Amino acid sequence: MDTLSQATIAEFEQLTANFCKKSLLHYIDEHHPDGNFTLLPSLVDEACAIGIIAKANASAPGYDYGVWGKQTIDSNDAIQSSLIMLATLAKTCASFAFLVHIQGIAANILIRNNMETDYHYPLLILYDGLFPPYYSLLCNPSRIPINYTMENNYLIHTSMGYGYNPQYAIVFLPESTGWQCIYFNNTDTILLQTIKTHGIRGLTYRARFNSKITHSMSADTHTIEMLLAYFWLGLAAIATGVAHSAYQKAIEYTGERYQRGGLIKNIESVQMLLGNAKANIEASKRALVTFELVDSSAVLKHAAQTRLTATTLCSQAVTDCLQVFGGYGYMEDFGIEKKFRDCNTLLSIGGSPFFMKQYIAQMEMEE
Amino acid sequence: MYIDNYLSLRYSKESLPLLGKLLVDGKYQSLWDYDTTVLPRKVRKWRKKAKAFSRLYIRPLAPVVDNNPYDFDPQPLIKEATRWGFQTIIMPFPFGSAALMPYLRSTTLQVAVIAEEFATECGGLALLLLAHHLGVAPLLLSGHIPTWLKFLLPMYIKGAWFAKPTTMAFAITEPEAGSDVEDSIGAKDAHIQVTATPVNGGYLLNGTKVFISDGAIADQVTVFAKIKGEEVDSWTCFLVKKCMKGFSAGRREKKMGQRAADASELIFDNVFVPRRNIVGKLRGGWALNQNVLNYSRPVVAAMALGHARGAFERALHFCNHNYYMGKKLIDYKEIQYELADMLIKLESVRMTIWRSCAHFRACQSLSSIAKVYASDMAVEICKQAMAIMGDAGIYHEYGVEKALRDARLTQIYEGTNQINRYAIIEHQYTTDVAIDTI
Numbered sequence: 136m137d138t139l140s141q142a143t144i145a146e147f148e149q150l151t152a153n154f155c156k157k158s159l160l161h162y163i164d165e166h167h168p169d170g171n172f173t174l175l176p177s178l179v180d181e182a183c184a185i186g187i188i189a190k191a192n193a194s195a196p197g198y199d200y201g202v203w204g205k206q207t208i209d210s211n212d213a214i215q216s217s218l219i220m221l222a223t224l225a226k227t228c229a230s231f232a233f234l235v236h237i238q239g240i241a242a243n244i245l246i247r248n249n250m251e252t253d254y255h256y257p258l259l260i261l262y263d264g265l266f267p268p269y270y271s272l273l274c275n276p277s278r279i280p281i282n283y284t285m286e287n288n289y290l291i292h293t294s295m296g297y298g299y300n301p302q303y304a305i306v307f308l309p310e311s312t313g314w315q316c317i318y319f320n321n322t323d324t325i326l327l328q329t330i331k332t333h334g335i336r337g338l339t340y341r342a343r344f345n346s347k348i349t350h351s352m353s354a355d356t357h358t359i360e361m362l363l364a365y366f367w368l369g370l371a372a373i374a375t376g377v378a379h380s381a382y383q384k385a386i387e388y389t390g391e392r393y394q395r396g397g398l399i400k401n402i403e404s405v406q407m408l409l410g411n412a413k414a415n416i417e418a419s420k421r422a423l424v425t426f427e428l429v430d431s432s433a434v435l436k437h438a439a440q441t442r443l444t445a446t447t448l449c450s451q452a453v454t455d456c457l458q459v460f461g462g463y464g465y466m467e468d469f470g471i472e473k474k475f476r477d478c479n480t481l482l483s484i485g486g487s488p489f490f491m492k493q494y495i496a497q498m499e500m501e502e
Numbered sequence: 503m504y505i506d507n508y509l510s511l512r513y514s515k516e517s518l519p520l521l522g523k524l525l526v527d528g529k530y531q532s533l534w535d536y537d538t539t540v541l542p543r544k545v546r547k548w549r550k551k552a553k554a555f556s557r558l559y560i561r562p563l564a565p566v567v568d569n570n571p572y573d574f575d576p577q578p579l580i581k582e583a584t585r586w587g588f589q590t591i592i593m594p595f596p597f598g599s600a601a602l603m604p605y606l607r608s609t610t611l612q613v614a615v616i617a618e619e620f621a622t623e624c625g626g627l628a629l630l631l632l633a634h635h636l637g638v639a640p641l642l643l644s645g646h647i648p649t650w651l652k653f654l655l656p657m658y659i660k661g662a663w664f665a666k667p668t669t670m671a672f673a674i675t676e677p678e679a680g681s682d683v684e685d686s687i688g689a690k691d692a693h694i695q696v697t698a699t700p701v702n703g704g705y706l707l708n709g710t711k712v713f714i715s716d717g718a719i720a721d722q723v724t725v726f727a728k729i730k731g732e733e734v735d736s737w738t739c740f741l742v743k744k745c746m747k748g749f750s751a752g753r754r755e756k757k758m759g760q761r762a763a764d765a766s767e768l769i770f771d772n773v774f775v776p777r778r779n780i781v782g783k784l785r786g787g788w789a790l791n792q793n794v795l796n797y798s799r800p801v802v803a804a805m806a807l808g809h810a811r812g813a814f815e816r817a818l819h820f821c822n823h824n825y826y827m828g829k830k831l832i833d834y835k836e837i838q839y840e841l842a843d844m845l846i847k848l849e850s851v852r853m854t855i856w857r858s859c860a861h862f863r864a865c866q867s868l869s870s871i872a873k874v875y876a877s878d879m880a881v882e883i884c885k886q887a888m889a890i891m892g893d894a895g896i897y898h899e900y901g902v903e904k905a906l907r908d909a910r911l912t913q914i915y916e917g918t919n920q921i922n923r924y925a926i927i928e929h930q931y932t933t934d935v936a937i938d939t940i
């Protein structure tokens with residue numbers, strides 16, 4: 136079902152771009168090369184208020200068309216719109232785009248389960264057993280070794296998750312009968328430890344649960360597949376946004392830096408770097424726009440292919456752009472090293488290329 | 503997984519007749535050990551020593567310093583490295599601690615072998631210790647015995663006998679001249695600002711250098727400046743001491759990786775340098791610079807190799823100690839495939855580097871080939887190591903992502919890989935490249 140015109144998608148893109156210019160730009164400054172994390176809650180609130188992020192609340196502006204809003208469940212255009220918004224955010228800051236992405240997925244889960252609730256800042260935990268993502272395990276969670284205890288409506292478990300300053304949590308767990316999705320609306324009983332990461336810093340946690348379950352929802356394989364598909368596609372979109380902005384910065388720099396008696400934009404090897412980066416970014420964009428909601432099993436494979444292609448190409452593009460800056464690219468001040476780290480993190484998170492390749496092959500064999 | 507039965511590698515040797523046994527190698531020996539055996543005996547010793555030192559002193563410091571480089575006092579480590587003889591390895595006795603016979607076959611091999619070991623444990627600490635040699639290299643390549651006696655000999659005596667290190671740095675890069683001072687074509691038009699004005703008894707140095715490794719901690723710096731009113735062909739190398747009036751270290755850069763070593767701005771404000779502190783010939787700076795780079799590029803290549811090896815070793819450790827679905831990661835065929843691929847690259851890089859060091863004199867094209875190939879492969883290997891670890895690959899605690907951050911720098915300094923490609927052609931333009939293939 137297609138619901139959005141190209142003009143409307145462009146409006147969402149513009150809305151996001153305006154938000155970046157007005158608010159998100161201040162998130163990164165010379166003292167906070169990875170972002171001023173204390174600003175995150177207010178930025179997320181603002182993004183929710185103007186409809187960039189979906190909330191599981193029908194009256195929220197982003198309910199339908201915010202990132203991973205309700206319409207993305209069956210509309211290709213809504214998915215494209217989410218991807219474009221994520222890429223636009225990522226041009227300014229990949230970490231914030233990632234947080235929006237996680238928040239959106241959490242909202243989508245709740246919307247799918249008709250759980251209209253008001254909430255803040257999710258912690259999203261995709262069960263460790265899902266990663267590396269092997270297709271057979273996704274379909275048969277009963278084969279995954281259990282490393283949690285659930286008794287008297289309590290969950291005792293340790294796992295990795297993504298979010299910021301979470302006030303509620305969504306956890307996926309494998310069971311003998313299928314997947315279960317658990318919701319906690321109070322994270323006071325969850326012990327959180329921030330994990331230092333290569334890029335997309337400040338948003339990864341090790342969480343220890345000894346917590347009362349607020350709500351338990353069943354999650355059929357299709358739902359899990361769709362969420363994983365969103366997860367991977369979002370990473371691809373963010374990587375594309377990062378690479379795009381790295382490229383723009385590199386182009387600008389070549390018009391300012393002099394070496395070999397002229398601007399470096401005239402140096403052949405610099406042009407080769409830029410040409411390669413541009414081709415990779417365009418290919419990655421094309422991989423994203425060709426994504427379509429097809430029948431359920433192929434969706435995930437298609438998402439995996441898109442993610443593998445886009446993140447690999449973008450990671451190469453960003454490294455080429457960094458090279459254009461020479462030594463300056465290696466320093467925090469120019470912001471390009473952050474893009475390099477962020478892009479490599481997007482390449483690895485939740486299924487690195489190594490596992491994505493196997494995953495795609497396994498799905499091909501299944502077919 | 504690979505069971506010791508009659509199909510195994512070991513049995514394939516044992517079942518041969520005596521003479522056959524002598525001709526085949528059924529040993530289960532690490533590649534590190536195999537490679538060590540092809541080195542000259544004294545270099546082997548340095549390799550083992552460097553490995554021991556790195557594990558003992560560098561390994562525990564690496565994550566701490568990466569996290570907070572600004573509170574780190576490097577002096578104890580430098581002192582220890584000096585005590586072990588690593589900081590004077592660039593020359594043989596009586597000027598340094600390098601073993602003489604292997605030195606006569608290759609001036610750089612011993613440093614390269616050590617660099618790999620240091621960098622395996624930490625890129626930043628390796629740079630901290632090795633950038634010193636870059637600073638010393640102009641003194642060595644000046645080929646001027648009085649210079650050696652005046653500067654290298656006291657440095658060696660102080661270090662070897664009194665464990666008092668003298669740290670040096672090498673300063674060519676300027677804000678407006680980066681690649682241009684590493685490329686003979688770009689150099690013609692280089693916007694060099696650091697100038698030396700002749701005055702009575704010496705020269706007054708003015709201007710700013712940037713990105714100088716160890717710049718803030720060095721006791722002495724080999725600084726390249728053009729003579730006032732002249733161009734790059736007047737470039738001259740001066741030995742500037744920390745205590746000289748008007749010389750100071752400015753801003754310390756915030757780097758993505760190799761964070762333990764500072765990259766600093768050096769400010770020269772009417773620094774008087776006596777004539778006797780000219781290194782090599784007056785106006786002989788460019789030649790010195792080009793040869794120093796040819797000399798040091800295999801060492802940078804060895805550092806890149808070390809970063810990659812570090813990533814490989816940590817990923818291997820991870821695969822040996824983590825289980826997936828009840829099975830060790832290392833026992834998955836796909837993981838083995840990837841590890842093998844990384845080993846292939848590591849071995850080929852090491853062979854390229856050792857080959858580039860196989861001459862007494864550094865060879866420009868071989869040096870640049872080693873530097874470009876090693877650094878490009880190192881980045882690939884680090885990415886592969888991260889990939890097989892899944893999400894854990896991006897966590898600081900495993901040190902693999904750090905290796906990638908560290909390795910990325912080797913594609914930039916000592917001339918970007920683009921500049922190094924031109925250096926290869928510059929050297930081969932009238933030889934290999936000119937060969938008529940029809």
Ligand SMILES: Cc1cc2nc3c(=O)[nH]c(=O)nc-3n(C[C@H](O)[C@H](O)[C@H](O)COP(=O)(O)OP(=O)(O)OC[C@H]3O[C@@H](n4cnc5c(N)ncnc54)[C@H](O)[C@@H]3O)c2cc1C
Nearest residue numbers: 394458459461462673674675680681688713715916918920
């Ligand atoms: C951490 C660190 C430590 C360093 N340590 C030292 C040190 O101890 N001492 C020292 O003197 N220097 C040091 N450097 C400087 C380093 O060698 C330079 O950064 C490097 O040579 C590149 O110069 P640049 O940064 O000015 O880049 P630029 O020269 O501005 O290069 C920008 C881009 O243009 C390309 N380019 C420029 N000119 C050409 C050309 N002629 N042909 C082809 N491509 C070209 C480059 O490949 C690059 O892609 C260090 C740098 C870093 C980052």
